[in-house]
Amino acid sequence: MSKSRGCAVVVGASMGGLLAARVLSEHFERVTLVERDMLPAQGEHRRGVPQSKHAHGLLSSGCMVLERLLPGFVSDMLMRGARPADVLADAHWVVHGLRIASTVSGVRSLLCQRPVLESYVRERVLALPNVSMLEGFAATALSGNYDRVTGVQVESRAGSESMLAAELVVDATGRGSRLPRWLATLGHEPPSDERIEVELGYASALYRRTPSMMGGRDVCVIAAAPPNPRSGVALAVDAEHVMVTLCGALRDHPGATHEAMRAFARSLPAPDLFELLSSAEPVSTPTAIKFPCSKRMRYENARAAPAGVIAFGDALCSFNPVYGQGMAVAALQAELLAKLLSGTPTDLPRRFYAGAARIIDGAWTLSAGADLSFAEVRGTRTAITRVMQRYFARIVRAASTDPQVACRLIRVLQLVDPPSALLRPGMLLRVWWCGAARVPVPLLASRSAESLHR
């Protein structure tokens, strides 16, 4: 394919930046990734992505996009030890204190550790002949004027500065993005933002996997349900290891020791993770991270957007991580960018922000809606938020007894279908019919009521 454009620069070489670079490589002569970190060997953690030490679920929609952008992705990842999973049949889901009905959903994804995923994607993207990486360089400013960005200024670790000219700069520097400040120096007002102050704390550790763990399944998700802001997840990230991540919102954080994690797991709405942690052999020291708020930058509403620069991935919207949406939404943005670039967009930033807003809306409705069901979480609630929360509670009740509702719910949570799929007539009828009953969470077969109080 002939490339009609000159150089593009992508700042930030995490999942968002890598996927943007993959797409840009088809439309630009040269694509340069600029990354502040020195990049580690395959599968290792690095400073710029501290979240990589915690469970990273790749939603099914993200997995499908990765396969489309990097053909062979799934089979290659399986060769590297990732585990395939039907997100319903291979998982235990406890939502609002109810166990979701289990059935083969056909909605599939991969389980692995985040550094394994990122280093695979990095390898594939850097194998493209026109993509290169400038590692150990931080972007510090933009060049250009009010109407057009023409490049980005970078600084090496030794402090030397240089300017990279670019027809397009993609800011994929994550939730700490300085793009609003950089744009201000060109005369632009900062975009408005929306925050949901979840005040989340995570603690995670790896444990040795045994075949009987989680009743032989590979995933366990126990969601927070008001008034209990605690949740947890266990993912079999390869044949030998399970990653357990515990989360507490509203400053009710888990401690980062095995003992504290076990005590925290005991207070979750279902006993599965407490049971797992009571017998599992730890293979790593627990690690903690804090996440103050979900943050959505409303570039789509800005009065003007200069040509030649876009915000991407977490720089555009950083979701509450418990819903596992960030990587999938970045992947969907990459496909949007590909679609826009294959036409002749006259106003790329505006059209990208408008399309990205539609992608983000779906994911944000789900995660923000769930977070705002806690009265103490600060954020904007509308009448629609409240109606949707009540309807969602009813869907969950129906999904605990009706496998078809469970499948449709899981497709929406995995961002395969939009939230509006939950409002289709057939679904409304099933939810109305089944959603009235409240079914308690059954204990695991291996667990007696007394052992809870030990």
Ligand SMILES: Cc1cc2nc3c(=O)[nH]c(=O)nc-3n(C[C@H](O)[C@H](O)[C@H](O)COP(=O)(O)OP(=O)(O)OC[C@H]3O[C@@H](n4cnc5c(N)ncnc54)[C@H](O)[C@@H]3O)c2cc1C
């Ligand atoms: C605790 C936690 C758990 C999460 N769990 C999940 C999950 O289960 N599933 C999921 O899909 N998502 C999850 N996420 C979100 C996911 O990690 C991100 O959505 C994903 O990495 C895409 O983000 P990004 O590439 O836009 O930004 P980031 O991953 O934040 O990467 C930003 C990159 O930019 C670099 N950088 C920053 N500033 C500069 C600069 N000035 N110059 C050059 N380089 C710079 C950084 O070093 C880094 O490499 C989680 C996030 C957190 C915090």
